[in-house]
Amino acid sequence: METAAENEAGTQETMADYSRELEASFRKIGEGEIISGTVISVNEEEVILDLNYFAQGIIKAEDMSNDPKFNILEEVKIGSVIEATVIKTDDGAGNIQLSCKEAKDILSWDILKQYLNDEKEISVKVSEVVNSGVIAYAEGIRGFIPASQLSLSYVEDLEPWMNRQLTVKVITVDEEKKKLVLSAKAVEKQKAETEINHKISMLVPGTVLEGTVESLMPYGAFIALADGLSGLVHISQISSKRIKKPSEVLAVGDKVKVKVLGTNDHKISLSIKAVEEDSRPDEMEEKEAAEYSSNEEIGTSLGDLFKKLKL
Template sequence: MEATAENEAGTQETMEDYSRELEASFRKIGEGEIISGTVISVDETEVILDLNYYAQGIIKAEDMSNDPKFNILEEVEIGSVIEATVVKADDGAGNIQLSCKEAKDILSWDILKQYMEEEKEISVKVSEVVNSGVIAFVEGIRGFIPASQLSLTYVEELEPWLNRQLTVRVITVDEEKKKLILSAKVVERQKAEEEINHRISMLVPGTILEGTVESLMPYGAFVALKEGLNGLVHISQISVKRIKSPSEVLTVGDKVKVKVLNTNDNKISLSIKAVEEESQADEMEEREAAQYSSNEDIGTSLGDLFKNLKF
């Protein structure tokens, strides 16, 4: 009984699959429609798709991508699914002529807008050097990376960037003007900020550090620390004496010892005064200890003296 039920279920599934395939094979496919198919063959001249239809889809190599560096044999795999626009319902040989480029022109702009909204990081390859920047393709769309957006550091020579692999973000998408602008700089900046924030998080409040005064403001002094970090010494934390301006006691370039007060909001709050106060407290303790030691020596000497006297 169980075997019979399984056979009936299997037959039912087979009939449903056949029905779906039959219905798909007789559906109408019109020019301009975007359809998807599975790659069943690829060579240097064309890609053949199984469209689950009575006719196969053909995409000529020149209709695969706008990217001049696109390599059909390297970038198209058998079994992958491709979306393409119907150029001709019959190419004269019983196949459906398709264009991947046209489909991408329609779909890619929406994808690029989504990338920008999500701040998605994308890996691209620089394919061309142009005036004041370089070109890289994303989703088949030609994107421009200005020289100012290539790196955190100033870029003078563009030729060394040719064929370089970059991680970028989409910063401008204008479908109407066919304008796509990318930036590697924003990715670098975020990673640098994350690294700095990690270093800041590793600082323990109360730690004494050495630094260099790098700038003076009416409200305090900025001090450069190790590993590219810097912190603010508020004017109230500069000196044990009351001062009206940081320049009264500090000069840019001065080497100072500072104490880490806190690292709230990834900002380092420092104190020179706290180091001075600790130093003064240590000196007082040393003086008191020396005085106590001296009194103890005098006491011991007088004791020894009286011990040897006979009354």
């Protein structure tokens, strides 16, 4: 049985709900205003919204999105909250006519600008192939992805990219010119840089590696290493001899052994000179070898062996 306290609480809650509904029913909605509502019905022709108002909101299918691939039944769900612009306060049937497209034209550019500032990655689907690139919609706005921004590798044939889902970054937003440019290449580049930086961080200073001279500069030589890595041997670390330019002792394509000196700022510092110095015997070893060579007589006869035996 319900107690008096529970009954009182229920009555207060009902009164509060009624008060909110009454207040909402008296608020004024004007044309051009952006309002939000909850989807209560959706079919191929329209979406019906509960606006917490005495009238319902109606969005025609053609006013939902600028994207020609937009599917109202797949992308609009009951219970979803939608923002839309008021087109008419009375569509002739007592409903408020709304447009999602107009609201997105106002709100989406601000969202896209924020994506640009945050360098946020977003998912889009290629909907059209055009000259020198493809089209994909982001936040309901038509965006262009140039062929040069589709991948790190060169893209010649655009047709295979049709309907492909891509992760992109916003690289240009110009609301005044209605210009939106997206890039999948920027995402790939960042991913590749992260992988390379991880590999560099795993290198231990002092490790000796093999590499190939890939280019020569006045200040040193760049060495191609395994796993797509590359490091610099400064001119002072190329040879124990003093040289004026790297080409005096190195040529592009030479195979060399290098020692890792450091990996600061994701850059690999290498030394050829250090490997050469490590491979030389030290002064004590050279001295002992010299003494042994000058003082010891090395014989192979049986007599020489018996001379050194103490019986």
